[in-house]
């Protein structure tokens with residue numbers, strides 16, 4: 035799995051560079067944001083990102099792992115018994131910070147600033163997160179993260195990983211669900 039994880043690290047590095055460029059362009063920061071996006075119920079769709087997250091999780095001490103597992107169970111319970119748009123803190127967030135920041139999935143890296151994405155035969159545009167939209171009303175949104183290439187690269191990598199693992203199922207998980215599946219595999 036190492037070579038796949040290294041390739042994903044390379045894609046993440048390119049995403050982080052594009053994201054940081056956008057932050058500089060708009061002079062935008064996530065610091066002191068009261069609308070923490072870690073309470074958003076994001077779904078993740080790739081096994082390779084789960085394996086990457088697992089790399090970070092394995093390195094944590096046992097107490098930390100147990101605390102995350104307990105929170106992940108609580109979060110899954112709340113998600114399962116609430117409306118789809120329920121907002122509950124990700125089990126990996128502790129005192130406002132992501133414990134596995136270096137290993138966080140793509141959407142956690144790329145969310146917040148304007149983007150363009152070609153899918154379903156058309157170009158989609160995203161305006162950015164709530165804070166971005168409300169703070170940057172007077173700026174032209176000329177700097178857009180081009181998500182298409184990143185999505186494509188991860189999809190190609192995922193295809194190889196699935197062939198290698200003989201997995202053909204559907205993957206749609208919150209971070210809490212990923213954590214519980216990582217624990218099952220340990």
Ligand code: SF4
Pocket residue numbers: 071072073124125126127128131132133134135138139142209
């Ligand atoms: S994985 Fe990290 S960055 Fe992503 S939602 Fe969870 S705490 Fe936030």
